[in-house]
Amino acid sequence: MGEHFETRCIHGSGEHSFEEQTHAVSFPLYQTATFGHLGLGRSSGFDYTREKNPTRQRLEEIMTELEHGVDTVAFASGMAAVSACFELFSPGDHIICAEDLYGGTNRLLHTISMKNGLQVDFVDTTSLEQIRERLTPATRAIYIETPSNPMMRVTDLRGCAAIAKEHGLLLIADNTFLSPYFQNPIALGADIVIHSGSKFISGHNDTIAGFLTSARQDLADRIRLIAKTTGGMLAPFDCWLAMRGLKTLPIRMERQQQNAREVARWLGAQPGIEQVFYTGLADHPGYALNLSQARGCGSMLSFRTDTVQTAHRILNGVRLITFAESLGGTESLITYPLTQTHPDVPEQMRLRLGITDRLLRLSVGLEHVDDIIADLGQALEG
Ligand SMILES: Cc1ncc(COP(=O)(O)O)c(C=O)c1O
Known part of the structure; x- marks a missing residue:
């Protein structure tokens, strides 16, 4: 049921989007920080909103469907998502990064990631040759935006995915400008897709949000651990707004x-x-x-x-x-x-x-x- 993108924006992978207890058509806003335990060892599966909240979970499931991933974490902003993504790396790791990037990502790399020991090479990723030339034994990832912000450069997703695969790197693609409606980097070989959910996904200039969708379970597990440990996740009301935005x-x-x-x-x-x-x-x-x-x-x-x-x-x-x-x-x-x-x-x-x-x-x-x-x-x- 509901194979088409338009239907999945509204219903996710399910036949309908009813919340189970009341059958509310609009998924409810669980505006709660914590969840009671009915007894020792009797959790509903929801303990504390920093880790998991039903409204956030619903939104994350829909994003995972739309981006062809295995899991999505919703963050408090696009930058919170980007920052969490760079926590995957260790001092000394080398990243090849598109030089035309959202300025906030560029600032994060220059002021925080590099201070923490990440080596970053900024490259014109429209040239696969330039990417190959910058590979070192310490390279761990290629990071791109396509089209890029603000010069609208287009990078070859399949070409980057082939280089990443050949050298055991992660391909990370910021898909903010096209949204999952127009482009699905994971379907073309990317490992992680980033969104500023403040943009097309929410769509009404009324909320700030971010997403990391993983193509593989091992990455998804690491990102969930980073998110729950560093705590930059999306608040329930903003999840609800993003979910409403996604429907259209x-x-x-x-x-x-x-x-x-x-x-x-x-x-x-x-x-x-x-x-x-x-x-x-x-x-x-x-x-x-x-x-x-x-x-x-x-x-x-x-x-x-x-x-x-x-x-x-x-x-x-x-x-x-x-x-x-x-x-x-x-x-x-x-x-x-x-x-x-x-x-x-x-x-x-x-x-x-x-x-x-x-x-x-x-x-x-x-x-x-x-x-x-x-x-x-x-x-x-x-
Ligand atoms: C391509 C891109 N990625 C990430 C971000 C950061 O998102 P946020 O403003 O939601 O933190 C932006 C913000 O403009 C962006 O344009």
């Missing part, structure tokens, strides 16, 4: 993608816009590769303006679109990576990647596309 993930992703395509085409024809980075445009260097490994292009795009003044005029001029960090929700958001999401990326790396004072990132939302374009138009004109 497919229709949101489709419509947001449709809007993004039109916005990208329109932006590309404007005199003040020098370049548009969107994997749904046929001239994007990763266009064909993305479509060979994903079912869509999503609704994230970046663009470079002709001058810094044009960039500032847009940021100051938008009225419908909000000038804010984050992405993936119902409301369109425009972001200045230089000062908002990527200020802590070392300057040389930032400039090499193209994260300059003329780069803007746009998360296209669910407003009518004509209104989004009209807003960008009036902001551009000033």
Whole structure:
């Protein structure tokens, strides 16, 4: 029953999503810190919410289904999930990491992971050759985002999985930008999938969440131990919100993608816009590769303006679109990576990647596309 993605977003793997005792159609919010024992050795299976909570368990089961994994842990934020993931490694271990990454992940690696003895090489992972060149006997993992934040670079998931397999490494993929609706890295050979659940999964710009989905039971067990020990898991109410958001993930992703395509085409024809980075445009260097490994292009795009003044005029001029960090929700958001999401990326790396004072990132939302374009138009004109 219910083989299709849309159905699984609502019902998980079960025929229906009734909670067992009351048959509530909306899975209940178990807003409790702890669970009583009926007697010695008589636990319901739920003891303490840091370890396990029914609302979180339900959400984790649905995410596991959607990402083709064996287990998922829901964390208090995407960064809590990323941090827990790096706890899998020991001092001296070497990680090959995509250089175009969410700025918070870059900051985590530079300020915390490296201090704790992890060796990290930042590489242009769109080149499998570059990944191979950086392998050392201490390499333990390849860490990628595809498409990447904010330059929308596309990395070959199957190619990375083949290198990882050949050398006994973990392939870790942050799948935030496409969501499980458009892309399933585990199905292509990844070992761990990361999500900032604050984005498309929750989908309404109203909660912060993160997920780690494992492809193998041994990894899942280690991640559960890390999560329960370090304690960064998602609170029940946020689990409930994420679960509600997931029910409409497919229709949101489709419509947001449709809007993004039109916005990208329109932006590309404007005199003040020098370049548009969107994997749904046929001239994007990763266009064909993305479509060979994903079912869509999503609704994230970046663009470079002709001058810094044009960039500032847009940021100051938008009225419908909000000038804010984050992405993936119902409301369109425009972001200045230089000062908002990527200020802590070392300057040389930032400039090499193209994260300059003329780069803007746009998360296209669910407003009518004509209104989004009209807003960008009036902001551009000033
Ligand atoms: C690709 C990506 N990964 C991880 C994160 C971190 O997620 P959170 O903000 O939920 O901690 C973000 C946040 O923007 C992101 O864009």
